[in-house]
Amino acid sequence: MINSHDILETINMIDNENLDVRTITMGISLLDCVDSDAEKACVKIYDKICRYAGYLVRTGEDISKDYGIPIINKRISVTPIAMIAGACPGSDPIRYAKALDRAARTVGVNFIGGYSALVHKGFGPGDYALMRSIPQALAETELVCSSVNIGTTKSGINMDAVDRMGQIVLETAKATADRDCIGAAKLVVFCNAPEDNPFMAGAFHGPGEPDCVINVGVSGPGVVRAALAKAGDCDITAVADIVKKTAFKITRMGQLVAQEASRRLCVPFGIVDLSLAPTPAVGDSVAHILEEMGLERCGAHGTTACLALLNDAVKKGGVMASSHVGGLSGAFIPVTEDAGMIRAAREGALTLTKLEAMTAVCSVGLDMINIPGDTPAEIISAIIADEAAIGMVNSKTTAVRVIPAIGKKAGEELSFGGLLGGGPIMEVNRYSPAKFIRRGGRIPAPMQSLKN
Amino acid sequence: MQAVITVIGKDMVGILARVSTICAEHNVNVVEVTQSVLQELFAMIMMVDISKCSVPFSELSDCLTALGSEMGLTIHVMHEDIFNSMHHV
Numbered sequence: 001m002i003n004s005h006d007i008l009e010t011i012n013m014i015d016n017e018n019l020d021v022r023t024i025t026m027g028i029s030l031l032d033c034v035d036s037d038a039e040k041a042c043v044k045i046y047d048k049i050c051r052y053a054g055y056l057v058r059t060g061e062d063i064s065k066d067y068g069i070p071i072i073n074k075r076i077s078v079t080p081i082a083m084i085a086g087a088c089p090g091s092d093p094i095r096y097a098k099a100l101d102r103a104a105r106t107v108g109v110n111f112i113g114g115y116s117a118l119v120h121k122g123f124g125p126g127d128y129a130l131m132r133s134i135p136q137a138l139a140e141t142e143l144v145c146s147s148v149n150i151g152t153t154k155s156g157i158n159m160d161a162v163d164r165m166g167q168i169v170l171e172t173a174k175a176t177a178d179r180d181c182i183g184a185a186k187l188v189v190f191c192n193a194p195e196d197n198p199f200m201a202g203a204f205h206g207p208g209e210p211d212c213v214i215n216v217g218v219s220g221p222g223v224v225r226a227a228l229a230k231a232g233d234c235d236i237t238a239v240a241d242i243v244k245k246t247a248f249k250i251t252r253m254g255q256l257v258a259q260e261a262s263r264r265l266c267v268p269f270g271i272v273d274l275s276l277a278p279t280p281a282v283g284d285s286v287a288h289i290l291e292e293m294g295l296e297r298c299g300a301h302g303t304t305a306c307l308a309l310l311n312d313a314v315k316k317g318g319v320m321a322s323s324h325v326g327g328l329s330g331a332f333i334p335v336t337e338d339a340g341m342i343r344a345a346r347e348g349a350l351t352l353t354k355l356e357a358m359t360a361v362c363s364v365g366l367d368m369i370n371i372p373g374d375t376p377a378e379i380i381s382a383i384i385a386d387e388a389a390i391g392m393v394n395s396k397t398t399a400v401r402v403i404p405a406i407g408k409k410a411g412e413e414l415s416f417g418g419l420l421g422g423g424p425i426m427e428v429n430r431y432s433p434a435k436f437i438r439r440g441g442r443i444p445a446p447m448q449s450l451k452n
Numbered sequence: 453m454q455a456v457i458t459v460i461g462k463d464m465v466g467i468l469a470r471v472s473t474i475c476a477e478h479n480v481n482v483v484e485v486t487q488s489v490l491q492e493l494f495a496m497i498m499m500v501d502i503s504k505c506s507v508p509f510s511e512l513s514d515c516l517t518a519l520g521s522e523m524g525l526t527i528h529v530m531h532e533d534i535f536n537s538m539h540h541v
Contacts, residue, residue, distance in 0.1 A: 002535045007458060008495070008497075010538055065509070066531050252537045256537045
């Protein structure tokens, strides 16, 4: 029996607290599209994506109507293209990016992820060429997202790749300098990248995944904040409990949508990603949850503790609500996509060093941070190395998505529009790590414990 | 198979009549209605049986949403599963 309180609560969450399913992402394996002729491979890729995902957008819209839940994005992730492009050495990987972009337009999805390479232990065939082509690929396509995994807990950090990625991030921003450097907002550098992440820009379809799969990412920071506001002056144990219960409800909704999408599309259900993903919209902010817990501004001392509690409670609540949990699962802290973070950064309450500490306890990493356009490549590489080290040592996913604002300085702003938002440019530490970055080599995998 | 229709907004003549007319036109049976008027705010929750609905569910939903915007009310039509899954373990 459904009672009216529950019904009105759900409707209030959707109407006033921005409850939504952030994304239905279809993962498609392209391993059977490999061909030594790059042109043929691209035709196979385009055809397979259109065949598998032809009804994805329509189905998402139908489910959204039937259940009355907004489903914001429909997306596709594919096998890391470096694994496909490796079969035709000498050919330009750009054509794969263009084939992906064309396919994404044909089926009508918001983004397609997987212009990626996994180089955590070294460069395989195709990896180096793909990495080199990223700036051009992201400048000449609109819907393609790219990611590179440069480290894991099991294999350490590939410092040659870290060195290269600093330069590539900078070049990507330069190639799109006329569009607020948006290319860099579609490029993520990972440590411990998950194979089933439905969120962009880091989504790709890992080699261990099935031929095709449906992954769903939930959201709902506004709902969590409203629940905490309603609870008033309770102690922190009660706060954790409220977050858990709210996360449970949000995730159940995601699970329902995932199962329904999987049934209607006849594609196996993969995972639900239990994430609190903010948007720049008012009332959809993770920073505001932290402030609701009792901080004057996000970034104040105490932020890391509040975020650790939030991240853990979201997982505890969500795990029981879903049959399979995966992806990034936790609280996201993308600065330009979160109204509360944008304000805190503008006011100087939130700094890059605090954000780095926060990434040790949140679900991803330094995400959507604008840095000055004259930041040298080796400083970007060093930011990546620091972040990867946090991920490697703590056996968690970390990532770097920084946007060098070409031609602009700290204090000025970049604006991307849409879900990517916009925000102030944050200063970096200018002391040079150049010698460390130029050394190259690999940081050995860390000791996890003395198991016997 | 049941769905929940909720209507929230300013009270006026004919809300229940017009919503249930649309249900009848589409062969949707009204199973249960609860409504309250609190300080001129009208809130109605209607359980309906959609198993013999003559049009696809999304069309019914469009019809009622259009009525809502015409009358200045917020009308939601949602499959009952959403409430069952969110509020019951």
